[in-house]
Each structure stands twice: as C-alpha cells, then as structure tokens.
Amino acid sequence: MAETRREIERKYDAGAGQGLPDLRGVAGVADVIDKGVTDLDAVYYDTADQRLARAAITLRRRTGGSDAGWHLKLPVSLADGVRDEIQAPLSDDVPPALTGLVRSRVRDTPLVPVVRLRSARALRHLVDASGALLAEVSVDDVRAQRLHDGSATAAWTEIEVELAKETTPALLDKVEKRLNKAGVRRAKSTSKLARALEETSGEGRAQPQAPRTGDSAGSHVLAYLHAQREALVAMDPAVRQDLPDSVHQMRVATRRLRSAFKTYRKILDRNVTDPLGDELKWLAGELGVDRDREVLTERLTTALADVPRTLRLGPVRARLRIWSIAGRTGSRRKTVAVLDSARYLALLDAVDALLADPPLREAAAAPAETALPKAMLKDFDRLAARVDHALALAPGEERDVAMHEARKAAKRARYAGEAAKPALGKPAKRFAKRMKAVQSVLGEHQDSVVAREALRNLAIQAHAAGESAYTWGLLYGREEAAAAARERELPEVWARAAAPKVRSALGG
Incomplete structure (x- = not known):
C-alpha cells in the first residue's frame, strides 16, 4: 500500500x-x-x-x-x-x-x-x-x-x-x-x-512545451492553451489521491481549454477544435459528478449547521451524512475509472497533437491587441443577450434555466479576459473581474436550484422512512429566498459589468 x-x-x-x-x-x-x-x-x-x-x-x-x-x-x-x-x-x-x-x-x-x-x-x-x-x-x-x-x-x-x-x-x-x-x-x-x-548527456524527445510568447494573437492563445494543458495533466495525480480541491482545479483547466477553443474560433480552425471541445465537455461532465457532489454536500452541511437545534426534527444529521457518503463513494469510484479509460488518454494525446501542430487560421497572425479584444467583446455580447433574456422572464423554472445559461456565458467571458491578460494587461484584468462578479451571482443562484432539488429528495426519503421532513422543508424555503435575493441583485451587478467604459477599454 x-x-x-x-x-x-x-x-x-x-x-x-x-x-x-x-x-x-x-x-x-x-x-x-x-x-x-x-x-x-x-x-x-x-x-x-x-x-x-x-x-x-x-x-x-x-x-x-x-x-x-x-x-x-x-x-x-x-x-x-x-x-x-x-x-x-x-x-x-x-x-x-x-x-x-x-x-x-x-x-x-x-x-x-x-x-x-x-x-x-x-x-x-x-x-x-x-x-x-x-x-x-x-x-x-x-x-x-x-x-x-x-x-x-x-x-x-x-x-x-x-x-x-x-x-x-x-x-x-x-x-x-x-x-x-x-x-x-x-x-x-x-x-x-x-x-x-x-x-551523462543523452537528450530525449521533449513533450510539447509552451512557445515563447510573441506579439501575435496566435502566440498568446497558444501560450494560454499550453498552460491549461499542463494544469490538466498535473492535476491528474492529485485527483487520484483525492487531494482537496483537485477535482475542481482539473475541471477548471478542462473548461478553460474548451472555452478558449470557442472564444478564439477566428484564430484556431474549429474543424479541428470542435471535436476536441466535445471530448473536453465529456471530461468536464464526468469530473462534475464528483465535484458537484462535493460542493453540494458542503452547502447542505453548512446550511444545516445554521438551523437552531430546536428546529432540527428527526435524525437530520445522520440522514445527510448517509446521503453524502453514498453519493461520494459512487462518484469517486467513477472519477478514477474515467482517468484510467482509453478515451481520456486519447483526449490527452489529442491535446498534445494540437499543440504540437496548431491549426492556426489567418487571423492568428494579427496583433494580439486588436484580435483578442474582438473575441472578448463577442463573448460579452453573447452574455448580454442571455442576461437580458433571463431578466425578462418571470421567476420560475424557465428563468432558472435561462440564468444557468447566462452563468455559462459569464464564465466563458471571464476566461476570455483571463487568457488575454498577458497581452492586454489591466483592461483584460478589469474585464475578467467584472465578468467574475456576474458569474458569482449567477453561480450562487444555480447552486440554490441544485440544492433545492437535493433537499426535496432528502425530504421524500425522510418521509418514506417515517421521519419528520420539517427541517428539509425549512432549508428548502431558505434556498428559495436565497435564489430570489440573487435575482434581485443581478440587475445592479450586470449594470456595473455592462457599463460603456467596459467596452471602450477594449476598443469596442
């Protein structure tokens, strides 16, 4: 051992x-x-x-x-x-x-x-x-x-x-x-x-290494892709050892790679990157089984700890612990199996092959200070459309779905800003920070949606076992209130993120 x-x-x-x-x-x-x-x-x-x-x-x-x-x-x-x-x-x-x-x-x-x-x-x-x-x-x-x-x-x-x-x-x-x-x-x-x-000399063939960052858009994008590839590969043993936050960090690297392929379609040939992006989406989804359970368990445990003892009716702590262990055991085993799969290794090989022979388009030769802001603003406009759509809907399931889609767009815009920081400096950093603020509000809302579904299932299990479902209903109501608060908060956060100076700073 x-x-x-x-x-x-x-x-x-x-x-x-x-x-x-x-x-x-x-x-x-x-x-x-x-x-x-x-x-x-x-x-x-x-x-x-x-x-x-x-x-x-x-x-x-x-x-x-x-x-x-x-x-x-x-x-x-x-x-x-x-x-x-x-x-x-x-x-x-x-x-x-x-x-x-x-x-x-x-x-x-x-x-x-x-x-x-x-x-x-x-x-x-x-x-x-x-x-x-x-x-x-x-x-x-x-x-x-x-x-x-x-x-x-x-x-x-x-x-x-x-x-x-x-x-x-x-x-x-x-x-x-x-x-x-x-x-x-x-x-x-x-x-x-x-x-x-x-x-003793004797050089072996090198793995793909990050190129020297030049002034072209292509060189900056490739440097970013190399960094995410390295993060993905380096987090693999940490995930296998079940180290804290490892699944999250590996999933983030996976998503950043896929997001960059989408954001920089004018720079990288999508005929090559789209199939690879699909495989990265698969990997992120598989990793999410473990990560999402981890986040949800932490949220429910914290919420339950905030409930006064007089309102904890029935064996609520024990039921949550059993629910958490059962889900964690299954998701953990599945995650390791994914990392041992031929599909995963083929994905890593495909990423290396792309970096060794990048499918650069003509726009890759353009100066980074002009090409990267255009890509960022396109992601920004995509986010704006999704936020406007969500805010136009009445509270309910349809709005929940729309806000989740806006959250994904905010994350992509944030990643675009982070990728551009080495080339654009402070404007990209400020852009990424504003997009992260929007993502955080939308993320808290989505976490509440997921938590409510879990609490509903826990209430059903408790009722079926002859236990009181009161505490789970109480937590459900609190999550509803938290989601409503995020919905009220979003317009103001979005207004700050969408201020005209955000676009002007990027030349838009």
Whole structure:
C-alpha cells in the first residue's frame, strides 16, 4: 500500500574535499548527531523520451537505508524544494498504485530503467535541546550510470538538508546561511536524477512545451492553451489521491481549454477544435459528478449547521451524512475509472497533437491587441443577450434555466479576459473581474436550484422512512429566498459589468 509524505529539502553542491561545516549554534540546533554511513542503490524509471524528468517527477526503486522501496516524487513547489513523496513496498515491477499517478504523463508508453545512482550517504541529525529531530543533513557521494545511450557515468558530492515533519521552513534559511559562509552553494539541479541526466548527456524527445510568447494573437492563445494543458495533466495525480480541491482545479483547466477553443474560433480552425471541445465537455461532465457532489454536500452541511437545534426534527444529521457518503463513494469510484479509460488518454494525446501542430487560421497572425479584444467583446455580447433574456422572464423554472445559461456565458467571458491578460494587461484584468462578479451571482443562484432539488429528495426519503421532513422543508424555503435575493441583485451587478467604459477599454 502506498503512503504519502510531504518532503521539504534543499540540495547543495559540495566541492572536492569540502566537508560539512559545524551546524551547532544555528538558531534552534542544540546538537548534531552522527548517524553513520549508509550505501544506497537506486534505479530511476522513466519513458525513453524522459517525460517524467521533463515534468520534474522522479520514480525510483531504491535499496539500502531505512526506507527501501519504490519512491515517486511529485513537485509541489520546485522553487521552495517542496515535493510529495509517495512510497510503496519493494517489488520487482513498478507498483500499480504508482503507475496510475504518472499515467497522465506517460500514457501507454512503457516505463524503463534510465539511470542508476549509487550513493554513500553520511547522515547527521540536527536536534533541539530536548533531543527532538529538526532536520536530516546528508553528505552524499554519488556515482551515476546511464542505463542506455552508451552507459555514460558521472560522479559528484552533494549536501542535502531535509526538514523533519514538524519543523518550520525558516530553519532551512538559517542552515543555508551557515553553509554559504563555508562556501557551500545551492545546487543548480533540482534533483539527483536531473543532474545525472545532464552530466551523462543523452537528450530525449521533449513533450510539447509552451512557445515563447510573441506579439501575435496566435502566440498568446497558444501560450494560454499550453498552460491549461499542463494544469490538466498535473492535476491528474492529485485527483487520484483525492487531494482537496483537485477535482475542481482539473475541471477548471478542462473548461478553460474548451472555452478558449470557442472564444478564439477566428484564430484556431474549429474543424479541428470542435471535436476536441466535445471530448473536453465529456471530461468536464464526468469530473462534475464528483465535484458537484462535493460542493453540494458542503452547502447542505453548512446550511444545516445554521438551523437552531430546536428546529432540527428527526435524525437530520445522520440522514445527510448517509446521503453524502453514498453519493461520494459512487462518484469517486467513477472519477478514477474515467482517468484510467482509453478515451481520456486519447483526449490527452489529442491535446498534445494540437499543440504540437496548431491549426492556426489567418487571423492568428494579427496583433494580439486588436484580435483578442474582438473575441472578448463577442463573448460579452453573447452574455448580454442571455442576461437580458433571463431578466425578462418571470421567476420560475424557465428563468432558472435561462440564468444557468447566462452563468455559462459569464464564465466563458471571464476566461476570455483571463487568457488575454498577458497581452492586454489591466483592461483584460478589469474585464475578467467584472465578468467574475456576474458569474458569482449567477453561480450562487444555480447552486440554490441544485440544492433545492437535493433537499426535496432528502425530504421524500425522510418521509418514506417515517421521519419528520420539517427541517428539509425549512432549508428548502431558505434556498428559495436565497435564489430570489440573487435575482434581485443581478440587475445592479450586470449594470456595473455592462457599463460603456467596459467596452471602450477594449476598443469596442
């Protein structure tokens, strides 16, 4: 069974004959305990074209030391030396629990041994006055061997400082200051594998990389698409690990890609992007099963907590908990199955293929400052028509549907503004902010519509079980009032968003 821990460390280059300076006296460090030397032997796995390495991901099988086994390290913040390390027991083959976490990167490409690192690790513990561990400091004499492309070798010495679980990152700065005084500098490579690959040369075929952003509309749109592609792929392992907000973030990346295809139809050939957009819509819908349940559960739980105890009639907390767990279990299982499906992997391949050979139209060569505002204003006009239609309807189911359609248009307009920020600056930022305000009001309204349907079902279940349905009816009424308040609020919010200066700022 795989286990995850957060790793916060820094690596330093140690020159020939350069030892570790005395770290006693560093603020908070009372003693440095010598833990001896351990021989480590690690084989790193990757695709032949180094897809994991290019994403700063490492996968290794290591023997020796106290944590022998398989280790997968996923970057959290490379600049701060923060990674999540997922460990699995020692076995001959890569454990399925780890292959799933890199599937969005490797797809169906085999994982093969690429580098072997053998290290003699001299380990020391930094402890406080009570003897509690603050950090581990190791001096590693490393020998690297590439396992193909000529079996080139390299050797170096590095110092690694890794924080203990309860230690604050401030200690790293204090230790680094002492190391710097001794002439020890931060390593240029983010990992031993990265250094081994560099020093034994041998370049693999790169995954699609974001192009340098030029002044054309096409270059800005492609840069945005690359960023969303990376977000989509990077959130896959987080969703599989059920990390907080991961499904939401992955769904947002999916929607932003699809929205960009629609907004920039003058720049990208829709004969290519429309079929891909349909697949992105499918993925967003599948992810929504899990995400929507998560949001709804949180809303109902909060609403129930606000009801005075004297008005909570019957086992309402227990019923909500049972309803939530039952729905969450099913949706969670379905989400992971989607990420393991051939259709999903084909979608990722299609996104990569589009970015490798983008279907740019003639308008892509136009200056970004003229082409992007036109696309944004077109989305704005689409939103305006939908808001006007919703506001013209009487309260009720038809208006609810119209406001939901307006919400989707507001989200698309907001994404268009966000995509244009690197090119247009403040006007695009202000536009996106105003569209987000409209989206928020419409979103709160739609959340109320969905919540009312769930509350109705909970009331039916309670009644069928012989329980009082009073509390569910009370919450239903509150949601009705909340929806009505959002409907009253919308005209004013929309008036601010649709002010003439919004259009004029974009040249409209």
